[in-house]
Amino acid sequence: MKEIEQRLTENGVRPTAMRMLIYKYLAQKDAAIALTDIENAFAKADRTTLFRTLKTFEQKGVVHQIDDGTGVQKYALCEPGCNCELEQDLHLHFHCTNCDETVCLTEHKIPHINLPEGYITEDANLVLKGICEKCSGQ
Amino acid sequence: MKEIEQRLTENGVRPTAMRMLIYKYLAQKDAAIALTDIENAFAKADRTTLFRTLKTFEQKGVVHQIDDGTGVQKYALCEPGCNCELEQDLHLHFHCTNCDETVCLTEHKIPHINLPEGYITEDANLVLKGICEKCSGQ
């Protein structure tokens, strides 16, 4: 719990009890988390608080937002030292169409792509979809 | 108009007047189109019809759906002969954060990625974000 407090402080996020719990929750899940998930896990807390916590986390670089094509925003903790920068931190995500979970594949960075003149790339999102290792039974 | 009719028929879509108009509309736009866009362009038609038309188109391989991270589903015509297959037809998309338009870069296929054992890839979505050629002034 101490490490969480430190991590948040480092990123300029005031470590309230709620925030630490949410961080902890995110940390113990290996899949990306939607607002609704957190909402269910913390029945007592208000949705707005959770929503704003995630937004704060995102803004301060504690988590990154993932758009896996399901239409709901999901979030996952950033790696330590992550700056969410293209070609460096941005990795691909895998969405399993069977269990509906989305995981970070942090080892797999988004490959560099040469765009035509005039295009300036600032961000990228690569999602592969299919069957994850859990569901494929391997 | 005759070509449109033929194209739809080929794909197993009954070429009604409405559908041909929507196809035409999609064809003359170079950016991906959201339901709302079509809705505004065809004020007389009902949203449901437009919605279902897009879904039919998608299902029959006339258009492909694009998730550019804005939270709204967009659609663009498939290339002739497209089968929406990975490593073959799936191309990347570019979303301009300035003009909010998303375009297909059909020349740029999604690079092959070697996933760990157990992952079975069936689909992919790669969106680059930044400033498009129009907006960067080149």
Place this chain on the structure above:
DNA sequence: ATAAGGATGCAACGGAAGTGCATTTATTGT
């Protein structure tokens, strides 16, 4: 001509993101 199936239109629902404002909790300065 009529029956059947598909296309369209209308109304309504539901989920998720987001905002304004009041209230509570924490922090700072004296």
Place this chain on the structure above:
DNA sequence: ACAATAAATGCACTTCCGTTGCATCCTTAT
């Protein structure tokens, strides 16, 4: 320690978009 200030939380409400059920209209085949 206390007031003043700022930040965090909670409540109510809104909006947007996707989606579905059902009725009606149109087209096609027999």
